[in-house]
Amino acid sequence: MSTLACSLAEVRSSFARNEFGIPESIGVPYAMVRHVSKCLPERVWERLANKDRLILALDPAKVYGVYIQKTMLLTIKTDDARPIYQQVADGIKELIARGELIEGTPLPPVRQLAADLGVNLNTIATAYRELQKDGLIVVKHGSGSVVAARMPTARTPGELRTPLRTALTQFVLAGWTKGRILEAVAQELEMVGRGGK
């Protein structure tokens, strides 16, 4: 058996053509995919899981396993009106909502994110506190933070609708038509709702 590392685009295109014969119910790009024609031993999966790139474990005749892990990337824009801690919190929330960060996924330590971004420790700590308050992450002392199980939110429908109303107001004031707004909302919902139950 040999392993072949290839680019995300190549794997996506192979997925699109379903060259691996993976059942559609399993073929979720950007998440771990196990091709079940013949499962690899667990230890091999663990070894592959440590790699942060795309690896196909191949047999000359058939694919034994496919493992895909996209580098989870949080994007921070300096010209964004939101403060940095808010951008960090919103970015992680979005990844959780899309299902790219699943329950139990470890998050980098506050110090790592703060150093990578080149900001004060408090900036990232504030973002993590907000995520913890929202019940999206669990902070385990000594072992870091992990994504929490998806629980029904404690917020009231009114509280949840307020930011939506604010955003819609911005669209209306910008002169967008109702149809265009609905189309944009549907597109965003499609993006965000990928990880929904």
Added chain:
Amino acid sequence: MTGSHLQQLMVYFYLLFWLSRIRGVLRRAKQPHLRGEGWFFDVPVEANFCQGPGRLILRRYWLRMAIPCVLDVPAVVLLLTGYTSWLLWVILALVPAIHLNHLYNVSIAERQAWQFARVEQSQAVMTSTVGLSLTPRRLRNYTSWPLEWVLGLATAGAVLALIHAYRTSPQEHSLRLVFWVPGFYLYFQLGILLVKRIIVAWRTPLPTVQTIEYREAKEATRRYYLLMCDWNRIVSTCGIVFWPILLSAPKGEFESLVKIGLGAWLVLTIAGAVWVEIRRKQLADMGAKVHPIRLPDLMGQAVQARWPVCFEPQVPMLVLKGGRGYSLNLANTATYLGTAYLIGMAGLLMLARAAH
């Protein structure tokens, strides 16, 4: 190991070190042109920059490369006067001096070249967006457990053999003779672990263009330095394992054993140096393929890092990059640990001297 053996070893070591430096000098001399025409390091410049305003900048860059050679003067004095065992300390001083000098040298040359940068290209180099990898980076993620087990078991076995040698014939072997060298090697390994911790924590912001290539280049560099650390740990563990063999050897075989040890060490060092050069070239090629990006300074490091040292408890970085060079953050945990380590090293050396 007798004094003459140690002196002989140090001379070989120094000569090898000099040879390995020649390749490094050539590599650094070519570094401004690594990206090809139209670039000076990571600065976009006119194609004939090095024939025009860049000529003086390049010449000064080359001249500054020679600054660490000042430390070779005491080395030559030591060689001439016969105090060759002290050459190790010159080498230990030269390694960080060469690297720090190079960091500052590149920073100065780039700063000077930015005054002549092509405006439209330099705007493309700046970015207002930073990508952050959400993959946790911890020392354990970069640790090879089979290697750790092998090193640990080999060290434990050697220490048990030394304890046995000391207990069975304390009149032949003094405590210092038996345990100082392995103790020093172990302490050296502790220092390497500290360096590994710093390398793993080294900040890696990502641009949002060529993200995968950029990340792979950074990760490959990180893994290269970590591998260098492990290589040094393997060599020092070999030293620990070799020590009880040397101590228990009959007097007649002692000389030949030392020669075998020195030969093996020389082969390992030469093989390591060749591998380093090959790998460095690969990394340089990998880095040259990535378009240079200047990431935004969100914390105003340029203001905070005005002096070679600073005290910023809320800043997670060990080193801040300012407008005029680098600044060591004295409030960082790695600085505390590094200082404690150096004090410990001084204590260990004084202890050895007192027991002599």
